[in-house]
Amino acid sequence: MNTSLYVRTLVVIIFSVIGCLNMLAQTADEGLVKASAIADGLFFDNKVSLKSLIPANSTTAILKDPDGKAVLAVYFPKDHIIDESLKQSAIPAECVQYADKLIRDYEGRRPLPIASGLGVRIGEPFISFEYSDTDSNVWNNDKLKDRIYVINIWQTECGPCRREMPVLSEWKEKFPEVVFLSASRHNKEEILPIAEQHNFTWIHLQEATDLVALVGQQGFPLTIVVDKNGIVRHAKVGASAENQAEAVATIEQLSKM
Numbered sequence: 011m012n013t014s015l016y017v018r019t020l021v022v023i024i025f026s027v028i029g030c031l032n033m034l035a036q037t038a039d040e041g042l043v044k045a046s047a048i049a050d051g052l053f054f055d056n057k058v059s060l061k062s063l064i065p066a067n068s069t070t071a072i073l074k075d076p077d078g079k080a081v082l083a084v085y086f087p088k089d090h091i092i093d094e095s096l097k098q099s100a101i102p103a104e105c106v107q108y109a110d111k112l113i114r115d116y117e118g119r120r121p122l123p124i125a126s127g128l129g130v131r132i133g134e135p136f137i138s139f140e141y142s143d144t145d146s147n148v149w150n151n152d153k154l155k156d157r158i159y160v161i162n163i164w165q166t167e168c169g170p171c172r173r174e175m176p177v178l179s180e181w182k183e184k185f186p187e188v189v190f191l192s193a194s195r196h197n198k199e200e201i202l203p204i205a206e207q208h209n210f211t212w213i214h215l216q217e218a219t220d221l222v223a224l225v226g227q228q229g230f231p232l233t234i235v236v237d238k239n240g241i242v243r244h245a246k247v248g249a250s251a252e253n254q255a256e257a258v259a260t261i262e263q264l265s266k267m
Contacts, residue, residue, distance in 0.1 A: 042107035044075070048116045049084035050092050052100035053109065065090055069227070071119045074167065075108045083116050118165075118195030118222050128232065129224035130245045136236045137224070141215040144198045149191065149215060151240060158264050159189040160257070161234045162212065163221055166196060166204060168230040170249035175208035177254060182211055185261055193218040235260045237267075 046056040049063040060082060064070065067087040072080050086092070103109040130136065140150035162178055164171035182190045190212040194201060201214045215221070225232045228247045235244035235257055244260040246253040 041105075043101050043105055044077075044079060045081050045101065045106050045109075045112060047082040047084060048073070048112060049096075050086055051113065051116065052092070052097065053103060053106045053112075054096075054099060055101060058096070058099050062093075062096065072167070073112060073115045073119070075112060077108075081112060083119055085120060114217070115195060118219050120223075128228055128245055128247070129226055130232075130234055130242055132242050132245055134242055135240050136234070136242050137220065139218070139220055141193070141218045141221070143191075144201055144214045144216055147213075149213070154189060154236075155240070156238050157189050158185075158187070158238055158261065159191060159236050160261065161191045161193055161221065161236070163193045163218075163225055163230065163232040163234070165194055165222070165230050166200060171231040172204065172208050174231065174249040174254065175205070175210035179209055179211040181258065181261070184258075185265060187265065188261060189213070191215055193221040195219055195222045233257050235264070237264050 043053075043055055045053040047054045047058070047060060047063055054063060063082070063084050065086060068090075069085040071083040071085075073083050075081055103113070106112070136151070138151055140148060142148050160181070178190070178192075182188075191214075192201075192205075192210065192212040193215040195217060197216050198214075201216060204210070205212075205214060224234075225247070230247070231249055232245065232247050233253065234242060237243050243264060244257050246256065
């Protein structure tokens with residue numbers, strides 16, 4: 011076989027292999043199941059009755075997959091054991107589309123053991139944390155030592171969270187010496203389009219599950235103001251004008267000290 015013919019044959023073989031791999035990848039992706047619910051960390055499709063997944067005293071939430079499909083999240087009461095027949099109906103995670111994201115969101119929405127009240131209290135030190143922002147910078151308590159900082163905890167499904175974002179950005183302009191951090195359970199790819207759409211110019215901490223857990227069952231957004239000594243001076247749920255004014259007043263007072 012001459013060199014030219016050998017090269018042409020080799021090219022044909024390579025492209026054939028690439029084509030086969032693409033077909034296999036497409037087939038694998040098309041074969042994934044869209045989950046309708048997650049209960050006890052297990053995936054279920056619409057063949058399973060949702061009623062059977064929600065025992066008494068359960069807590070539920072609605073998640074969204076990247077295609078916008080609603081997925082029911084079910085959190086069982088303490089010591090509840092899932093029925094074996096339901097376990098057998100569960101779909102393995104590797105067979106579920108967007109399984110990693112859904113599980114991350116499921117855990118991020120998991121209620122705190124306390125049924126009411128926030129996981130943060132005025133007059134007490136703020137919790138220890140360490141998370142990366144969307145520019146890969148790491149933020150923790152040590153980095154914020156001797157600085158006033160504000161944390162706004164939000165999620166994509168929260169309409170009031172989005173509506174107050176432009177207002178929060180005005181705070182950053184008014185108090186340039188203060189560090190303004192947003193925190194959510196979402197990753198960079200989910201955060202940045204929303205931040206750009208709503209002109210949210212704060213530093214965005216991603217996958218900040220410990221901070222999100224501070225909300226408990228109180229709802230979003232949660233805004234926290236911390237003084238230079240790491241002590242919480244303001245913590246309020248909600249995007250009302252009254253709450254915003256109170257937070258700004260706290261920041262102003264701390265800035266003068």
